[in-house]
Amino acid sequence: MNVEFFDDPSGTREEIQAATYRALCEHGYAELTLETIGEEFDKSTSLIYHHYDSKDELLLACLSSMIDQLEASVAYDPEDPSGSIDALCDLLDPDLDRSECQFVSALVELRGQAPHHEGYREQLTRGDDVFETQLIELVQTGVDRGEFDVTDPEQTGKTLCTLLTGVMVRRTTTDNEDWMIDVREEIDAMLGTGK
Amino acid sequence: MNVEFFDDPSGTREEIQAATYRALCEHGYAELTLETIGEEFDKSTSLIYHHYDSKDELLLACLSSMIDQLEASVAYDPEDPSGSIDALCDLLDPDLDRSECQFVSALVELRGQAPHHEGYREQLTRGDDVFETQLIELVQTGVDRGEFDVTDPEQTGKTLCTLLTGVMVRRTTTDNEDWMIDVREEIDAMLGTGK
Numbered sequence: 518m519n520v521e522f523f524d525d526p527s528g529t530r531e532e533i534q535a536a537t538y539r540a541l542c543e544h545g546y547a548e549l550t551l552e553t554i555g556e557e558f559d560k561s562t563s564l565i566y567h568h569y570d571s572k573d574e575l576l577l578a579c580l581s582s583m584i585d586q587l588e589a590s591v592a593y594d595p596e597d598p599s600g601s602i603d604a605l606c607d608l609l610d611p612d613l614d615r616s617e618c619q620f621v622s623a624l625v626e627l628r629g630q631a632p633h634h635e636g637y638r639e640q641l642t643r644g645d646d647v648f649e650t651q652l653i654e655l656v657q658t659g660v661d662r663g664e665f666d667v668t669d670p671e672q673t674g675k676t677l678c679t680l681l682t683g684v685m686v687r688r689t690t691t692d693n694e695d696w697m698i699d700v701r702e703e704i705d706a707m708l709g710t711g712k
Numbered sequence: 713m714n715v716e717f718f719d720d721p722s723g724t725r726e727e728i729q730a731a732t733y734r735a736l737c738e739h740g741y742a743e744l745t746l747e748t749i750g751e752e753f754d755k756s757t758s759l760i761y762h763h764y765d766s767k768d769e770l771l772l773a774c775l776s777s778m779i780d781q782l783e784a785s786v787a788y789d790p791e792d793p794s795g796s797i798d799a800l801c802d803l804l805d806p807d808l809d810r811s812e813c814q815f816v817s818a819l820v821e822l823r824g825q826a827p828h829h830e831g832y833r834e835q836l837t838r839g840d841d842v843f844e845t846q847l848i849e850l851v852q853t854g855v856d857r858g859e860f861d862v863t864d865p866e867q868t869g870k871t872l873c874t875l876l877t878g879v880m881v882r883r884t885t886t887d888n889e890d891w892m893i894d895v896r897e898e899i900d901a902m903l904g905t906g907k
Binding site for chain 1: 739740741742743817818820821822823824825826827828829832833834836837840841844863864866867868870871873874875876877878879881882884885886887888890891894895897898901902
């Protein structure tokens with residue numbers, strides 16, 4: 518997918534979010550404190566509470582920015598359905614780029630908060646809707662152009678969205694990688710592009 | 713799937729794990745403290761530290777028991793592949809039984825800790841391996857009996873494992889349910905049992 522997250526923050530609020538993201542990548546959710554965030558922030562730690570009332574508010578803002586950046590950066594080219602699906606399937610490459618691995622891990626850690634937190638669920642529902650809509654459109658365009666052989670593009674797009682969510686979670690929360698090639702081939706079979 | 717988790721703990725250690733599980737279901741990972749666990753525990757809170765050195769050790773033991781109970785309770789009948797897949801697809805029922813919803817939520821919350829915690833990853837890798845092996849065997853048996861029409865049972869089993877992981881995460885971390893029926897139908901299509 519080839520993207521850098523929080524690479525060029527503009528303004529103090531974005532710099533604080535970028536520091537929060539780096540601290541999340543470095544230490545994980547359980548160790549995320551004002552202190553660990555402050556260590557990643559070039560300016561005075563006290564500025565953080567000037568801009569955000571609580572760690573919770575800051576983390577939600579960080580999650581919202583992560584979803585915005587994912588939407589903008591995801592390998593989604595409506596003119597190239599096969600290439601876009603290929604690029605998304607980088608998630609099934611055991612040698613995924615380190616910055617993307619970190620991003621996926623951070624997202625999975627924040628997802629873990631959602632069952633008990635409506636604010637996280639709202640943001641993740643928004644991201645999920647966009648991702649699903651993009652996938653349905655890709656499958657539909659691929660079918661229209663004869664690149665994919667799929668009976669129900671909406672059904673296949675929704676399944677791909679669910680499957681890729683599972684991919685992100687399995688790859689960051691288990692040490693097993695044996696399934697990745699098989700899942701990649703099953704996606705080709707689902708799209709009718711398998712050999 | 714119709715199971716009750718931590719329903720009949722035997723001994724103090726299991727009672728403490730059951731209390732931890734109830735506190736996790738009630739409050740979520742972020743609010744999980746010795747105090748909230750103690751509120752769910754019938755005996756003296758100080759007993760908890762007599763049996764577990766740290767909250768971390770207790771949570772890992774709780775996760776390990778959750779995975780054991782899931783393995784024992786999962787609707788896995790090697791003699792009935794179609795029925796077993798149907799039962800697993802209860803995860804795609806918006807009206808899933810409350811105790812199972814709670815279990816899935818608790819598991820997703822603990823999964824969120826795994827990217828930065830090797831102990832969680834070890835337990836989840838163990839659970840993942842068992843679940844994947846069961847699914848591959850179910851698909852293989854279904855093919856052998858002519859119930860499923862699948863070219864590569866291992867590939868399909870691994871994909872089902874990944875897809876159902878995605879199902880558990882999507883249903884507990886977003887408010888969108890529109891995809892569930894479509895994913896259920898795509899699973900039928902993958903297994904060659906669709907209409």
